Amino acid sequence: MEINGEDLISKVREASENAYDWSQRNGKPLAMTASEKDLEVAQFFDEINIDQNIAKLIIRVGNFSPSLNFSFGEILRKGKTIRKAKSVVDKSEEFLRENYLIDDLLRRDIEIDYLKNLYHCFELISLLIKKSRRVQRRRSAYFLEYCALCWRLVNKNKILNFSESADYSAYYCLEHHPKKSDSNYHKARASLIAALKIIPALNREFNSRKESDALNPKFFYKATARFALKHKPSKTTKQTISTHNCKGPVDYTINIANSYYPATSTAINGIDLNKINSWKEWFYAVITALDPTGQDSLSWDDANDNWDDVPEDHTAYSPDFGVDVLLNILHRHEATFNIKALPRPRGPKPGEVKKNKQLRLRVIEIYEQQKAIKGKINGAEIARELKVSRQRISIILKELNLR
Ligand SMILES: [Zn+2]
Numbered sequence: 001m002e003i004n005g006e007d008l009i010s011k012v013r014e015a016s017e018n019a020y021d022w023s024q025r026n027g028k029p030l031a032m033t034a035s036e037k038d039l040e041v042a043q044f045f046d047e048i049n050i051d052q053n054i055a056k057l058i059i060r061v062g063n064f065s066p067s068l069n070f071s072f073g074e075i076l077r078k079g080k081t082i083r084k085a086k087s088v089v090d091k092s093e094e095f096l097r098e099n100y101l102i103d104d105l106l107r108r109d110i111e112i113d114y115l116k117n118l119y120h121c122f123e124l125i126s127l128l129i130k131k132s133r134r135v136q137r138r139r140s141a142y143f144l145e146y147c148a149l150c151w152r153l154v155n156k157n158k159i160l161n162f163s164e165s166a167d168y169s170a171y172y173c174l175e176h177h178p179k180k181s182d183s184n185y186h187k188a189r190a191s192l193i194a195a196l197k198i199i200p201a202l203n204r205e206f207n208s209r210k211e212s213d214a215l216n217p218k219f220f221y222k223a224t225a226r227f228a229l230k231h232k233p234s235k236t237t238k239q240t241i242s243t244h245n246c247k248g249p250v251d252y253t254i255n256i257a258n259s260y261y262p263a264t265s266t267a268i269n270g271i272d273l274n275k276i277n278s279w280k281e282w283f284y285a286v287i288t289a290l291d292p293t294g295q296d297s298l299s300w301d302d303a304n305d306n307w308d309d310v311p312e313d314h315t316a317y318s319p320d321f322g323v324d325v326l327l328n329i330l331h332r333h334e335a336t337f338n339i340k341a342l343p344r345p346r347g348p349k350p351g352e353v354k355k356n357k358q359l360r361l362r363v364i365e366i367y368e369q370q371k372a373i374k375g376k377i378n379g380a381e382i383a384r385e386l387k388v389s390r391q392r393i394s395i396i397l398k399e400l401n402l403r
Pocket of ligand 1: 149152176
């Protein structure tokens with residue numbers, strides 16, 4: 001076999017693309033070792049053979065147990081970590097350089113060159129793993145069904161279709177969609193961040209987050225829920241709900257709203273109960289009362305088209321749209337209301353660090369948007385959008401190493 005490092009690299013690249021596609025299709029990131037959550041990366045490189053002399057050298061230098069077929073996948077496996085694999089390649093190169101018994105110097109240089117390419121291949125694998133994990137992290141938000149800032153559904157249908165339309169957001173409802181309704185999103189987010197102060201543990205968590213991660217919607221999702229008491233249903237209460245008609249579960253949710261969620265209860269007490277003949281009618285009446293624009297009710301249509309598959313007297317117990325689901329919506333609605341109702345401090349206090357942090361977060365955000373859309377950044381535009389001086393933006397960009 002002709003020893004050819006560049007050929008090795010192109011094979012590793014090709015297999016990397018395959019591995020990446022496979023990981024995306026299966027919704028699992030790649031990792032050095034397989035687990036319930038991760039796919040083993042090495043398995044995608046078992047067909048790529050390593051030059052036999054180099055393989056022997058690596059086995060010796062790395063103290064690896066010998067194999068019959070030494071493939072790139074096999075070194076990954078034996079190396080256990082990328083760092084270890086790279087260090088074995090480094091040591092192999094050292095070994096070649098220091099071994100004066102080798103008389104074929106030309107051959108030695110070719111082998112050293114091959115090792116350098118092999119080293120590069122490990123870097124490619126390390127990038128591949130990172131890339132698969134980055135996307136996976138975003139994807140895991142698919143399971144966040146509710147908007148990070150309120151009670152509405154995320155635009156689930158579009159997500160299920162993997163469509164990247166302008167309406168698409170894995171974390172937010174249409175109302176709070178960062179690109180579609182910029183100001184609603186920022187208002188709600190600012191209210192939440194201001195409200196965090198009254199829950200010290202949350203506030204600490206927020207302040208200790210790294211800047212790049214502080215705007216993580218998962219944190220907002222969790223934080224939002226903390227602003228209303230959560231009703232915990234006891235088993236006995238649930239058993240007393242009559243299943244013969246929808247009146248039992250409807251009354252049950254009304255009672256809980258009355259006792260736990262006053263603002264929400266006000267919002268839904270205008271529903272004419274005489275017109276409610278099924279759990280589905282009640283469910284939609286509540287959704288529409290909470291979001292009169294009808295947008296959330298459309299999202300629910302998209303998300304659940306299987307009402308008809310569930311027998312009428314079971315609908316109130318469906319994990320997709322039953323009592324528990326509705327109670328969770330009432331809870332998140334109440335929390336959203338409470339967050340909005342909290343007085344929001346107006347204007348910055350002198351020397352307030354927090355305010356500066358928020359500004360920096362906004363800068364990062366706009367910077368990312370500009371980079372994604374235009375491929376370059378425009379400091380003046382950021383300054384205009386945030387209504388601060390260009391100098392200040394320029395300093396922040398420098399501080400953040402974004403320039
Ligand atoms: Zn929302």
